[in-house]
Amino acid sequence: MQDEQNGISEDMQLFIDKFEPAKYKWMDYGIEVRGIKNIHRSLAEATAIIERLELKVSISHDAGMLSYGAFEVRNK
16 A cells, blocks of 8 residues: 555555664665664664564665665565
């Protein structure tokens, strides 16, 4: 389902509310969470939130994003 006011999915908004990223950038496919100091801990925490709440989003991360402490959360 899409939220009519801002065009983002309810699952994505719930993820943002629970994960509370300090910095993120809106993309066509979801968000890019930026400025993460401990990327491994943050990825584990994000994965746990997604699994616990059964959200229809996925995490994407590659070596290029590691250089600026980021990962993507995409709508499924």
